[in-house]
Amino acid sequence: MNVNVQSVNFNADRKLINFLQSRMDKLETFYDKVISSDVYLKVQNTSAKENKIVEIKLNVPGDKFMVKKQCKSFEEAIDSSCGSLERKLIKRKEKLRVHA
Numbered sequence: 001m002n003v004n005v006q007s008v009n010f011n012a013d014r015k016l017i018n019f020l021q022s023r024m025d026k027l028e029t030f031y032d033k034v035i036s037s038d039v040y041l042k043v044q045n046t047s048a049k050e051n052k053i054v055e056i057k058l059n060v061p062g063d064k065f066m067v068k069k070q071c072k073s074f075e076e077a078i079d080s081s082c083g084s085l086e087r088k089l090i091k092r093k094e095k096l097r098v099h100a
Contacts, residue, residue: 001028002036009043016041016074023082027058031089035059041074056081063092 003024005017020039028034042053050070054077058065067084071077 001025001034004036004038005041006039007041009045010041012041012074019075020078023078024056027082027085027089030086031060031093033061034089035061052077054078054081056085058085058089060089060092065089 001024003021005012005020024037024039036059038057038059040053040055042055044051044053049072052072052074053068053070054074055066055068058067065085065088067081067088069077069080069084071080
């Protein structure tokens with residue numbers, strides 16, 4: 001899967017990008033027709049501990065999925081976002097199976 005990563009207000013290190021890529025590759029086990037994804041990693045300039053934001057836009061044929069999570073760490077936000085996307089992809093696959 002083609003994953004486009006953009007980090008806003010900071011530079012993402014290779015370890016974080018590799019973690020993101022491996023987590024996004026697991027989504028293809030739930031729905032194999034995923035075209036590409038755009039991932040935005042953001043840091044808010046606030047005093048709150050939960051200032052890491054991950055936005056994922058997933059492109060599948062005929063539809064787009066958008067998930068936004070805010071957590072204490074990027075890894076936690078990526079895991080949470082991918083979990084939500086897994087549920088959405090399973091739901092879409094079931095819907096397509098019923099209509100076919």
